[in-house]
Amino acid sequence: MSDIKPYKIDVPQEKLDLLKKKLELATFPDELENSSWDLGTPLSEVKRLAKYWKDDFDWRAAEAKLNEVPQFITSIEVEGFGPFNTHFVHVKCQVPGVKAIPLLFLHGWPGNFLEVLKLLPLLTEGKDGPYFDVVAPSLVDFGFTDSAKKVGFNTSKHAELYHKLMAKLGYPEYVTQGGDWGSKISKFLAIEYGPKACKAAHFNFMWWSQPPKFTSNPLLWLQYNFQPHNELDKTRLKRREWFYAEGIGYNLLQQTKPQTIGYGLQDSPVALLAWVYEKLHDWSDNYEWTDDEILTWVSIYAFSTAGPTAAGRIYYMDRHHSADLQPRAFAPIPSNVPVGFSVFPLDVVVWPLAWGRTEGRIVFEKLHPSGGHFAAHERPEWLAGDLKEMFGKGGGAYGVVGDRNGYAGGARL
Numbered sequence: 262m263s264d265i266k267p268y269k270i271d272v273p274q275e276k277l278d279l280l281k282k283k284l285e286l287a288t289f290p291d292e293l294e295n296s297s298w299d300l301g302t303p304l305s306e307v308k309r310l311a312k313y314w315k316d317d318f319d320w321r322a323a324e325a326k327l328n329e330v331p332q333f334i335t336s337i338e339v340e341g342f343g344p345f346n347t348h349f350v351h352v353k354c355q356v357p358g359v360k361a362i363p364l365l366f367l368h369g370w371p372g373n374f375l376e377v378l379k380l381l382p383l384l385t386e387g388k389d390g391p392y393f394d395v396v397a398p399s400l401v402d403f404g405f406t407d408s409a410k411k412v413g414f415n416t417s418k419h420a421e422l423y424h425k426l427m428a429k430l431g432y433p434e435y436v437t438q439g440g441d442w443g444s445k446i447s448k449f450l451a452i453e454y455g456p457k458a459c460k461a462a463h464f465n466f467m468w469w470s471q472p473p474k475f476t477s478n479p480l481l482w483l484q485y486n487f488q489p490h491n492e493l494d495k496t497r498l499k500r501r502e503w504f505y506a507e508g509i510g511y512n513l514l515q516q517t518k519p520q521t522i523g524y525g526l527q528d529s530p531v532a533l534l535a536w537v538y539e540k541l542h543d544w545s546d547n548y549e550w551t552d553d554e555i556l557t558w559v560s561i562y563a564f565s566t567a568g569p570t571a572a573g574r575i576y577y578m579d580r581h582h583s584a585d586l587q588p589r590a591f592a593p594i595p596s597n598v599p600v601g602f603s604v605f606p607l608d609v610v611v612w613p614l615a616w617g618r619t620e621g622r623i624v625f626e627k628l629h630p631s632g633g634h635f636a637a638h639e640r641p642e643w644l645a646g647d648l649k650e651m652f653g654k655g656g657g658a659y660g661v662v663g664d665r666n667g668y669a670g671g672a673r674l
Contacts, residue, residue, distance in 0.1 A: 265429070268332040268348055270324050270405065272564045277320060280530050280563060284315035287531045298542060299507075302535040310538065311531050314556050323557045330378060334405070335429065339422050342414055347426060348405035348566075349398035350374055355386040362652055362662050363432040365423060365450070366397040366637075369441020369466075370515075370572055371537045373561045374399045376440075376637045383645035391653045396430060398423055399565075400442065402574060408567030409574070415583040416442070416575075416590075420449035424458060434458060434662045438648060440466040440636060442575055445590065451621075452589055455598035460661040462594065463601040463625070463651055465636045465644065469591050470612040473619050477593075485615040493628065497604070497611040504609040508543060511536070515576035523570025526562075533569050534559050544634035546607035594621035599658045601625030601651040603644060605632030624657020625650065 292304040333351055336344045354361035364384065366377045377397035384393040399406040401414060401422060409418075423446065427435045437459060439447030444466040450459045473481040490498070514522055525532040537559050541550055562569040583590070594600050600621040604611055606629065617626060627647050632640040651658050 265333055265335040268334040268405065269328045270332070272320065272324065276564060281315050283528075283530050284311050287311060287529070289531070298539075302539045302542070306538070307531060307535050310534055310552060310555060313552050314530065314534070314559075318553065318556045320560055323553065323560070327375075327557075330381070335426070337422050337425050337429065339414075339418055339425075342409060342411065342418065345401055345407040345409075345422060346566075347398055347401075347407070347422065348374070349396055349426065350377055350381075351394075351396050351430065352381050352385050353394045354392040356390075356392055359390065359392050360663065361385075361392045361394045363427065363430075363435040364393040364395050364648070365427055365435050365437045365447075366395055367423065367437065367439045367443030367446050368397070368400065368403070369439075369443050370403075370575060371540045371558075371562070372441060372443075372635065373404050373558070375558060375561060376635060379641035380637050380645055383641060384648065389649070391649060393648070393652075394432070396427060396432070396435075398426060400446075400575070402567050402571035403565060404561055405566050408571040409578075413578065413582045414574075415578045415586065416445050417449050417453065417583070417586055419446045419575075420453055424450060424454045427458070434460050436461045436463070436652065436658070436662060438463045438465075438644075440464070441634065444468070445579070448590065448594060449586070451594045451598045451600075455595065459598060461599045461601070461624075461652070461658040463603070463648060465603045465605060466608060466610065466634070467602060467612060467617060467620060468610040470610075470616040470620060471591070473615055478619050481615055481618055485613070490613070493606070494613040497606060497613060500607060500609070500611050508609060511540070512576060515573040516580045517577070519573040519577050520570065523573060526569040526573070530559075530563055533563055537562060541635070544607075544609050545639055546605070546631050546633035548633065548635070548639045593619060596622040598622070599624040599661060601647070601658065603627045603629060603636065603647045605629050605634075605636050605640065607631070607633040608636075609634055 289304060330350055331352055334346055334348050337347045338344045368376045374397050381395055384395055402408045437447040437450055444464045447462045451462045473485050475482040526536060538555055600623050602617050614626060629643055636644045650656050
């Protein structure tokens, strides 16, 4: 345990000075007079935020606030890729004498470990259990975790690293919660390390979800095909159609040529701001992002260990170096690992309940009336409530970890 070390974010002053200088020298494109968010991030928004970032945004205050959260770093070996200095948040249950459930929280792109912060008090303290020990790593290539140095670090490799992290922290059994890329990594954790270690998985994003097939889910297929879509299902499918028609350009670029866009993201804070802020805006559900929230989020990419170019490579690795994994990626999770899911209607890839029910042994499902892609940040109370219901007494995954009261393992850090 000696190499698990406390971590404090401390961005060198020269990086702050360089960012401000680049913002001062930035040039901006023109814009069509009658344009809107449909063409991308509006010029007025980017200019306003770039000026605030340069003149008034206090990174040191944001950094100090983030450093109030317990963070650590440790080295994890991944076969074929060497060791990674892995950054993670680790907050244990704050209620004395209570056994807690180890929860591995996994973010995606354009997210980061900040997504877990609002969940922490809701899951580790308060009057009502169950309670959790929460581990939230920065994925490889994100935040303050090392980058992969060679091609091929796919979602299965990600799963290997975070499984080893949980074992190193003293959690031989754990459950997962994933959105965006975190959902796919969670799926591989369930497939490759369940049910011995990964005991259950909860998702708020399942891009691989598909309509039921007669050959594999005949009763579900009959129900789905002979009952008309309700209005909520129509809304969700319309959102899904919008994303694949109008919102997936970034995905195709990062799947194929992440290095090319990476030059702009690495060198220009204005390009990075526009690239990430567009997604924060388009993928959330009327969430009122403050300027400080936006710039803290974007700054994590700007000041990350690997830089913002690295984070986009996960798309390429998944497309080009996971061919042998794709059958498992689209297959149901084995029935010995219980699955739960929460649907937020303005996520980018949403699904009717019948689609979700093809994904394994579903023990929990919840349709929420609002919320988007960044559920843990937009609707933390709802997501925390779903986890408590799924793993609490009477829930479908009650008692999956340790004894019926939860779990008492975990290294004290």
